Amino acid sequence: MTRPLLSAAALAMALLLSYHSMSAAKPGSNVVDLGTLGGGISDAFGINNDPDSIQVVGYSRRADDFVHAFFWKSPGPMVDLGTLGGGDSHAWDINEHGQIAGTSDDASRQRWAVVWSFSGSTWTVENLGTATGACCAAARGINNGIGGDAAAVVVVGVSTVSSGESHAAAWTRSGSGWAVQSLGKLPGDLFSDAHDVNDGGLIVGVSVRAGGASGFLWTLEAGMSRLPSLGGETTYALAVNNSGDVAGLSTDSTGTRHAVRWRSSAGWAVEDLGTLGGCCSEAYGINTSGDVVGVSNLGKRSGTQQGFLARPDALMTGLAAQRQSGARDLNDFGVVVGHGGSQGHAVLWRVP
Numbered sequence: 001m002t003r004p005l006l007s008a009a010a011l012a013m014a015l016l017l018s019y020h021s022m023s024a025a026k027p028g029s030n031v032v033d034l035g036t037l038g039g040g041i042s043d044a045f046g047i048n049n050d051p052d053s054i055q056v057v058g059y060s061r062r063a064d065d066f067v068h069a070f071f072w073k074s075p076g077p078m079v080d081l082g083t084l085g086g087g088d089s090h091a092w093d094i095n096e097h098g099q100i101a102g103t104s105d106d107a108s109r110q111r112w113a114v115v116w117s118f119s120g121s122t123w124t125v126e127n128l129g130t131a132t133g134a135c136c137a138a139a140r141g142i143n144n145g146i147g148g149d150a151a152a153v154v155v156v157g158v159s160t161v162s163s164g165e166s167h168a169a170a171w172t173r174s175g176s177g178w179a180v181q182s183l184g185k186l187p188g189d190l191f192s193d194a195h196d197v198n199d200g201g202l203i204v205g206v207s208v209r210a211g212g213a214s215g216f217l218w219t220l221e222a223g224m225s226r227l228p229s230l231g232g233e234t235t236y237a238l239a240v241n242n243s244g245d246v247a248g249l250s251t252d253s254t255g256t257r258h259a260v261r262w263r264s265s266a267g268w269a270v271e272d273l274g275t276l277g278g279c280c281s282e283a284y285g286i287n288t289s290g291d292v293v294g295v296s297n298l299g300k301r302s303g304t305q306q307g308f309l310a311r312p313d314a315l316m317t318g319l320a321a322q323r324q325s326g327a328r329d330l331n332d333f334g335v336v337v338g339h340g341g342s343q344g345h346a347v348l349w350r351v352p
Contacts, residue, residue, distance in 0.1 A: 031320050034072050034346040037080050038063035042070065044328060044337035044346035046093040046100075051333040057081075057091035057100050058328075058337070058346050069102050069116070071123070072346070081116050081123050089125075091116070093141045093196070093329075101142035101155050113139035113157050113171065115178075128171045128178045130159045137169065140205075141196035141239075145173075148199055156194035156203050168194035168205050168218070183218050186226060194218070195238045204237035204246050215248050217268070227262055228270045237262070239286045239329075247286035247294070259283035259294045259310065273310045276318050281308065285329035285336075293319075293327035293336050307338050309351060319349045 036042040039061025048055040054074040061067050062080070069081040069091035083089040086105025093101045100116040104125060112135070113128040130137045139157040146152040152173060159169035161182050168183040185192035186207040194205035203218040207226075215227040215237030229235040232251025239247045244264030250272075251257050259281040262268040275281045278297025285293045290312040298304045298318075307319040307327030319327055325340030327349070336349040 036060045042346040043339040047337045049331045057094045059090040101139040103138045110135040113137035143197045156197045158193040166191040168192040204240045206236045247283040247292045249282040295326035
């Protein structure tokens with residue numbers, strides 16, 4: 001992303017040096033290659049929660065080398081969601097009403113938060129705007145509406161505010177369009193970014209300061225509060241379920257990065273999910289049961305990464321036998337999405 005707008009893809013940084021490991025036993029699963037929009041690569045970031053009609057979103061390179069957001073519905077193929085008139089777009093999340101949150105460039109190469117909706121026989125894209133009307137913004141997550149009400153859908157991400165800073169933001173659907181609200185940042189920090197929102201309006205994300213970052217919770221009643229860390233300088237909260245459980249990553253006192261889970265029933269105490277044998281891991285998605293998915297290094301000296309599943313009270317397990325894979329999101333019916341395979345395509349795993 002341009003300026004200090006953090007993207008989910010940017011979170012997959014080079015993982016650090018060795019630390020302790022946990023079991024890398026692999027659950028039985030099968031893998032579906034979702035293909036591309038004509039280019040060489042694709043990646044899936046969001047999945048719906050319908051067991052009968054799996055819907056997946058992400059982005060793919062096209063034959064013309066632009067990257068576009070895609071929608072995939074079983075059995076496929078991918079559908080190009082288009083842009084606001086610019087070159088690139090990315091889809092990050094989808095709700096149960098088929099609305100998709102993401103980003104798109106306009107013809108002036110400015111990047112905006114958008115929502116795609118299916119109407120009649122075509123997909124339409126809406127620019128959610130900013131509080132100032134000036135560029136730029138990005139949408140990361142979308143809920144099903146407060147209490148599941150389709151008329152009260154909330155989208156979260158990051159937006160430019162009047163000070164020129166980038167702040168975590170929430171857009172709420174109303175009769176006249178989308179109303180945007182800045183969520184602020186933690187005291188003394190430089191900027192913030194919201195990554196997910198549940199159907200109760202609980203928002204999670206990251207607030208960034210010089211030399212580090214903190215994962216946050218935000219509620220209408222209490223505003224923004226800091227989540228506990230593993231003792232290091234950097235923590236990201238990236239996904240939240242409807243129970244208020246959160247998944248993300250945190251560094252320890254040595255700077256080593258691990259996937260973590262915070263459970264609302266435990267007062268959001270931080271839980272280290274370990275790795276698949278390498279130094280580091282990161283968690284990107286969490287479902288209703290508290291199952292978490294993400295990516296982990298496999299060996300102390302290996303740069304190889306593999307998607308993982310971490311169920312509550314169980315060891316982290318690798319997804320299939322694929323290397324250089326990553327899991328981004330999952331639903332409540334054993335379907336995980338991400339990227340993998342020899343082609344580096346968007347894939348889904350069906351996990352028992």
